[in-house]
Amino acid sequence: MAMKNSIYIILIGCIIAISACNDLDLAPLSEGSTENWYSNEVEINMSINDLYKPVFWGNDQVDWTDDWTYRETLTAITSATINGEWGTVEGLWSNAYKGISRANTIIHNLEISSINLPEEKMNQYIAEARFARAYQYSKLVSHFGDVVFYQDVLELEEAYSLGRTNKDIVMEAVYEDFDFAIAHLPVTYSNDEIKRGTKGAALAFKARAALYNEDWEIAREAALACINLGEYQLFPNYGDLFLPENRSASELIFSIPRSTALNYDLSVRGYLPRNNGGYAAYDPSWDLLASYLCTDGLPVDESAVFDPHEPFQNRDPRCGYTIVPFQTEFLGIMYQPHPDSTRVYNFNTGAYQANNDTKGNQLYASFNGLVWKKGIDQTWVDDFSAENSAIIIRYADVLLMYAEASIELNQIDQTVLDAMNQVRARAYGSAVDEASSYPEISSQSQEELRSILRMERRMEFAFEGLRYMDLIRWRVAEDALNQPDYGLLDLAELKTKVVDKGLWFFPSVPEIDENGIPDFSAMADQGLIKQLSNRQFDASKQYLWPIPTKEILINSNLTQNQGY
Numbered sequence: 001m002a003m004k005n006s007i008y009i010i011l012i013g014c015i016i017a018i019s020a021c022n023d024l025d026l027a028p029l030s031e032g033s034t035e036n037w038y039s040n041e042v043e044i045n046m047s048i049n050d051l052y053k054p055v056f057w058g059n060d061q062v063d064w065t066d067d068w069t070y071r072e073t074l075t076a077i078t079s080a081t082i083n084g085e086w087g088t089v090e091g092l093w094s095n096a097y098k099g100i101s102r103a104n105t106i107i108h109n110l111e112i113s114s115i116n117l118p119e120e121k122m123n124q125y126i127a128e129a130r131f132a133r134a135y136q137y138s139k140l141v142s143h144f145g146d147v148v149f150y151q152d153v154l155e156l157e158e159a160y161s162l163g164r165t166n167k168d169i170v171m172e173a174v175y176e177d178f179d180f181a182i183a184h185l186p187v188t189y190s191n192d193e194i195k196r197g198t199k200g201a202a203l204a205f206k207a208r209a210a211l212y213n214e215d216w217e218i219a220r221e222a223a224l225a226c227i228n229l230g231e232y233q234l235f236p237n238y239g240d241l242f243l244p245e246n247r248s249a250s251e252l253i254f255s256i257p258r259s260t261a262l263n264y265d266l267s268v269r270g271y272l273p274r275n276n277g278g279y280a281a282y283d284p285s286w287d288l289l290a291s292y293l294c295t296d297g298l299p300v301d302e303s304a305v306f307d308p309h310e311p312f313q314n315r316d317p318r319c320g321y322t323i324v325p326f327q328t329e330f331l332g333i334m335y336q337p338h339p340d341s342t343r344v345y346n347f348n349t350g351a352y353q354a355n356n357d358t359k360g361n362q363l364y365a366s367f368n369g370l371v372w373k374k375g376i377d378q379t380w381v382d383d384f385s386a387e388n389s390a391i392i393i394r395y396a397d398v399l400l401m402y403a404e405a406s407i408e409l410n411q412i413d414q415t416v417l418d419a420m421n422q423v424r425a426r427a428y429g430s431a432v433d434e435a436s437s438y439p440e441i442s443s444q445s446q447e448e449l450r451s452i453l454r455m456e457r458r459m460e461f462a463f464e465g466l467r468y469m470d471l472i473r474w475r476v477a478e479d480a481l482n483q484p485d486y487g488l489l490d491l492a493e494l495k496t497k498v499v500d501k502g503l504w505f506f507p508s509v510p511e512i513d514e515n516g517i518p519d520f521s522a523m524a525d526q527g528l529i530k531q532l533s534n535r536q537f538d539a540s541k542q543y544l545w546p547i548p549t550k551e552i553l554i555n556s557n558l559t560q561n562q563g564y
Contacts, residue, residue: 059465080536084549103133127184134177138209178206223402232395239321242375290518292319297439308506337369368487481537
C-alpha cells in the first residue's frame with residue numbers, strides 16, 4: 001500500500017480529536033505498508049479478500065420496518081428519532097468509505113503494478129475491487145442521497161475538504177464500475193466455497209442499485225442479463241433454502257458465510273421460543289402475518305377462505321415457513337401461545353411440560369404470540385448461535401426486480417408474469433406451468449401488477465433485510481411506519497374479551513391497502529388488542545438519512561440533508 005504522500009481515507013472527516021485517529025485504520029493486517037506490497041498474487045489476494053469482510057456487506061435491519069416487534073421497544077427509525085449521532089448512521093457511512101478507500105488503493109496499485117500477470121487475471125482483480133466499490137457507493141446513495149465521491153487515493157487535507165457530489169453523477173460511476181466487473185469477473189470460481197464477486201453478482205447488484213434509483217431500463221436490462229446467464233435457479237423448497245446446510249444453494253448469488261470460529265455469527269436467543277431457552281422477544285409483527293395472501297391469491301380482507309381465528313390456515317405457504325404456525329412442532333416442542341394451553345408436548349422427551357410460550361404461564365412470552373421460523377433449526381438451540389449464510393442477494397430477487405422494472409416501464413408481457421409466477425409457484429412446491437396448484441398471476445394491468453408485486457416481495461423476502469428499502473423507495477414508509485404496533489391484551493383481559501368470546505386469535509379481519517399494509521385500528525378501538533408501541537416516521541426528512549454529525553463538524557464543505 002503506497003504511503004509516501006497519501007494515506008487511506010477510511011471515512012471522510014471522521015476525526016475531531018486525536019483519539020479518533022484510530023478510525024483511520026491505515027494499515028489493515030491483510031495488507032503491507034510499503035510500496036512493494038502488490039508484488040505477487042498472494043499479496044493481491046490478501047488485499048482483495050479484505051474487501052469481503054462482513055462489516056462491508058449486508059442488507060438493512062428488519063427492526064427498522066413494520067415486519068418486526070420487540071415487545072414495546074422502537075428503533076431510531078421507527079420512533080422518528082434518527083439523527084446524525086446515531087451509531088448506525090455513523091457505522092454505515094464509516095464502513096462504506098473504508099471499503100471504498102481500500103478498493104481505490106487496490107485499483108491504483110494494480111494499475112501501476114509491474115507484476116507479470118496475464119491481462120485477463122489483472123482485469124479480474126481490478127474488477128473485484130470495482131465491484132466492491134460500486135456496491136458501497138450504491139448503498140451510500142440509497143441511504144444518504146448525494147454523497148462524498150472520490151476514486152483516487154487522497155491526501156488527508158484534500159479528503160477533509162470534499163463536498164457532496166450529486167447522486168446522479170455518483171450512480172453513473174457505479175454503473176461503470178459494475179459494467180467493468182460484469183465484463184471481467186468469472187461466472188463461477190473453481191472452489192465452490194469461495195464467496196467472491198461474480199459476473200452474476202455484479203449484474204444482480206447493478207439491477208438492485210438501478211431499481212433503488214428508479215432507473216428502470218437499466219434495472220430491467222441487468223436483471224434480464226442475470227437471468228439469461230442460466231447460472232441460477234430457484235431452490236425447490238422455500239422453507240429449507242434458508243437453513244445452514246443449504247448455504248451453497250444455486251439460488252444464492254452473493255452471501256457472506258457466518259461462522260462462530262471466525263467471530264461472525266448471530267446471537268439468537270432473542271428470536272427463539274421460551275420453551276427452547278430463548279426469550280421470544282424479537283418477533284414477527286401482526287402486520288407481517290396479516291400481509292400474506294390467502295391460497296386463492298387474495299388478501300385477507302377480500303378472501304372467502306380466511307378465518308381470523310385460524311390465521312395460518314389457507315395462507316400462502318411462505319407464511320407458515322416464516323412464522324411458526326400455532327399447534328405445530330417447532331424445534332422439538334409444540335408451539336401454542338393460546339393462554340389456556342399451559343402445558344405442551346415435548347417431542348424430544350415424549351412428555352408434556354409447562355408451556356412458557358403462553359401468557360397463561362409466562363409474562364414475557366411473545367407479546368403478540370408470534371415467533372420466527374425462517375432459517376431457524378436445532379443448531380440455533382444447541383449453541384445459541386446461528387451459522388446460516390447472510391444472504392445479500394438471491395435469484396428470486398432478480399426475477400422480481402426484472403418484473404418490477406418491466407411493470408414500471410409498462411412493458412408487461414408473458415416474461416414478466418412468468419418471472420413472478422416462478423417465485424410464487426416455488427412457494428407452493430409447484431411448477432410454474434401447473435396453474436391449478438397455485439394462485440397464478442395473470443393480470444396485465446400495470447396498477448394491479450404493481451400492487452401484486454409489492455405484496456409478493458413482502459411475502460418472499462421477510463426477515464432478509466429488504467423490506468426497509470422497499471418502503472423507502474416506494475414512498476410508503478409514512479403509511480407503514482405511522483401506525484401502532486399491536487399485540488395481545490394482558491392475560492385477564494385477553495381471556496375475558498377475546499378467548500372466552502371465541503375471538504382468538506385475531507378478533508376480526510384487518511383491512512389491507514393496495515401496498516399490503518394492514519389496518520388494525522378497528523380492533524384497537526374495540527379494546528380487543530393492545531398497542532405495544534406507537535411507530536413514527538417523519539416523511540419530511542426520513543426518506544434520507546442524516547450525514548453523520550462529526551463529518552459535518554470537521555468539514556465545512558459538507559452539507560446536511562434537509563430536516564436534520
